[in-house]
Amino acid sequence: MPFTANRDYKASPRIVASAKGMYYYDQQGRGILDGTAGLWCVPAGHSHPKIVEAVQQAIATLDYAPAFQMGHPAAFEFAEQLIEYTGHKFGQVFYTNSGSEAVDTAMKMVLAYHRARGEAQRTRFIGRERAYHGVGFGGMSVGGLPANRKQFGPLLQGVDYLRHTALPENRFSKGLPEHGAELADDLERLIQLHDVSTIAAVIVEPVSGSAGVILPPAGYLQRLRQLCDQHGILLIFDEVITGFGRLTTPFASDYFGVTPDLMTTAKGLTNGVVPMGAVFSHPKIYQTLTDSPAGIEFFHGYTYSGHPLACAAGLATLQVFKEEGILHHAAGMASYWESALHSLKGLPHVTDIRNLGLIGAIELETVPGKPGARAMAVYKKAFAEGVLIRTTGDIIALSPPLILDKSHIDVLFAKLHDILSHPESF
Numbered sequence: 001m002p003f004t005a006n007r008d009y010k011a012s013p014r015i016v017a018s019a020k021g022m023y024y025y026d027q028q029g030r031g032i033l034d035g036t037a038g039l040w041c042v043p044a045g046h047s048h049p050k051i052v053e054a055v056q057q058a059i060a061t062l063d064y065a066p067a068f069q070m071g072h073p074a075a076f077e078f079a080e081q082l083i084e085y086t087g088h089k090f091g092q093v094f095y096t097n098s099g100s101e102a103v104d105t106a107m108k109m110v111l112a113y114h115r116a117r118g119e120a121q122r123t124r125f126i127g128r129e130r131a132y133h134g135v136g137f138g139g140m141s142v143g144g145l146p147a148n149r150k151q152f153g154p155l156l157q158g159v160d161y162l163r164h165t166a167l168p169e170n171r172f173s174k175g176l177p178e179h180g181a182e183l184a185d186d187l188e189r190l191i192q193l194h195d196v197s198t199i200a201a202v203i204v205e206p207v208s209g210s211a212g213v214i215l216p217p218a219g220y221l222q223r224l225r226q227l228c229d230q231h232g233i234l235l236i237f238d239e240v241i242t243g244f245g246r247l248t249t250p251f252a253s254d255y256f257g258v259t260p261d262l263m264t265t266a267k268g269l270t271n272g273v274v275p276m277g278a279v280f281s282h283p284k285i286y287q288t289l290t291d292s293p294a295g296i297e298f299f300h301g302y303t304y305s306g307h308p309l310a311c312a313a314g315l316a317t318l319q320v321f322k323e324e325g326i327l328h329h330a331a332g333m334a335s336y337w338e339s340a341l342h343s344l345k346g347l348p349h350v351t352d353i354r355n356l357g358l359i360g361a362i363e364l365e366t367v368p369g370k371p372g373a374r375a376m377a378v379y380k381k382a383f384a385e386g387v388l389i390r391t392t393g394d395i396i397a398l399s400p401p402l403i404l405d406k407s408h409i410d411v412l413f414a415k416l417h418d419i420l421s422h423p424e425s426f
């Protein structure tokens, strides 16, 4: 099983059989409040009738269409609506089937772009410590989670890393942390070391999720953008978790007022209903790549790029976002969410609490010699008692569907309060 302790799982399996709105249901029909939107995937809530209907209609109309040298209406319609949803900050969308593929696609686009501009020597990527960019060899190489890398050899060569921004002085910050914008200047140091002429792109998650919710210090992303502009380096935002409303704006780039050159997305793109990812790119990238002799300009793509069912799910998701004012609703919940989350401060073993938009993280003190064991015990107890949370290491990460209301927030944090108040049980 993916990212699962298989033997431990077999000893006490957890199965969900159906889902609706804010809840999963197990095989006995017991409701489990979803505090994580699946895996950050379901902003509009589970089994939304409009999305279900759109996918049902799509499968009855066009089951599959090759994406090479031909297209279908929903693929273009969805791309147009997505570009509009970005406020036309990007010019093109390239479909993939996952976030990992979106990251690898964006990296290949960057290399092809520099080559087409006559700077083929710009091949070096700058990632960041404690970053997660999926499990393809590109994403793993620019990612900075040791456990995800150590089994898989040398990975891509020519990658270097900014330091992460999880600073102890920012503990228990509400919203954006104050300290650490200067960590963006690591890029200057790496430019000195490698020479700017070799650096193709910097890739960061605007807010990291899988490493346990690490927030960018105020001003950090702005500084990174400035340095990239100054040195002709492309900036990629990996918005696989932050895209589609997680920070109460369409994308994190809107929240921070920083537009990258490329943006990778997945998950909420189709409300998690059909696997899909997408790379958004600045028009200069498409223009440069297509300003070449006739023929295929970018030798890349997937059998299922722009799958009709995924496009139908995505179009319906955008419609639901608009019709139901999901971002507006989420924005209305954010301060209640923040207060409820931070009310856990002071409970046994809680060493930090972080939040932004409808994201929350509770960091627990690690049991000596047993990293991750304490958070995992909380996870199992919460699931047994009807609440789904997520853990990475000893950090509990929360990212509920954006449709939640105050009563769901109350239930989620009352349960966590109860569990964390009884440290003898985890």
Ligand SMILES: Cc1ncc(COP(=O)(O)O)c(C=O)c1O
Pocket: 097, 098, 099, 100, 101, 103, 132, 133, 134, 135, 205, 209, 210, 238, 239, 240, 241, 266, 267
């Ligand atoms: C920031 C980020 N990038 C990439 C990925 C990989 O996405 P996928 O699991 O769809 O391949 C994830 C998954 O959680 C992610 O959080």
